[in-house]
Amino acid sequence: MGCSLASGLVDLIKKIKRNVDPDLLFIEPSEMVVTRELKDVTAMGLRDIRYGAGPFITLVDGPQFPFLWSERRALLLGQVKDADLVAVSRMDLIESHDLETINGLLQDHCGPLIPLSAQNGDGMGEVMKRID
Amino acid sequence: MRVVTVSGAGESGKTTLIREMVAHAGAAAKRSAVIVNEEGLIFYDDDFVKAHGLTVEYIRGG
Numbered sequence: 001m002g003c004s005l006a007s008g009l010v011d012l013i014k015k016i017k018r019n020v021d022p023d024l025l026f027i028e029p030s031e032m033v034v035t036r037e038l039k040d041v042t043a044m045g046l047r048d049i050r051y052g053a054g055p056f057i058t059l060v061d062g063p064q065f066p067f068l069w070s071e072r073r074a075l076l077l078g079q080v081k082d083a084d085l086v087a088v089s090r091m092d093l094i095e096s097h098d099l100e101t102i103n104g105l106l107q108d109h110c111g112p113l114i115p116l117s118a119q120n121g122d123g124m125g126e127v128m129k130r131i132d
Numbered sequence: 133m134r135v136v137t138v139s140g141a142g143e144s145g146k147t148t149l150i151r152e153m154v155a156h157a158g159a160a161a162k163r164s165a166v167i168v169n170e171e172g173l174i175f176y177d178d179d180f181v182k183a184h185g186l187t188v189e190y191i192r193g194g
Contacts, residue, residue: 024133024136026153
């Protein structure tokens with residue numbers, strides 16, 4: 001994440017806090033942003049305004065995992081490392097043995113994976129509990 | 133206000149999950165806002181924004 005984007009994000013967080021002050025502010029970053037950068041940005045904003053930070057959620061795309069692991073491993077690991085919650089998304093499009101493979105490859109880099117599917121609702125309750 | 137981030141590859145379901153969380157929060161009378169750092173697409177349609185009183189801001193760069 002470049003400096004201008006980071007400072008722009010901090011400014012936006014502060015603007016929303018001052019003008020709207022919602023209960024929850026969700027940030028949907030570019031696919032190239034890693035979790036450490038998001039933690040740094042939210043910490044920067046805390047220097048002069050008060051809000052809660054987290055959970056920092058990372059979605060690991062189940063169907064895309066083989067590509068991500070072979071071609072974008074550093075980015076993928078940068079997103080799962082430091083995350084408070086890591087979920088494997090689009091579970092309805094992969095087989096259970098694929099999830100075991102993903103678990104095996106990521107277990108040293110993050111906490112337990114939550115299998116997630118918006119299609120059939122699997123895992124949604126687990127994620128929602130983290131924002132309640 | 134609490135900041136919640138959802139990272140992941142394109143098409144991994146970030147928008148879908150955030151929409152679910154916005155709806156879940158709305159059902160508990162909680163207000164939400166979203167900052168989107170993706171370019172070229174409208175992720176949150178007017179009907180959804182109006183229905184949930186959602187504040188949406190877009191920011192470019194990555």
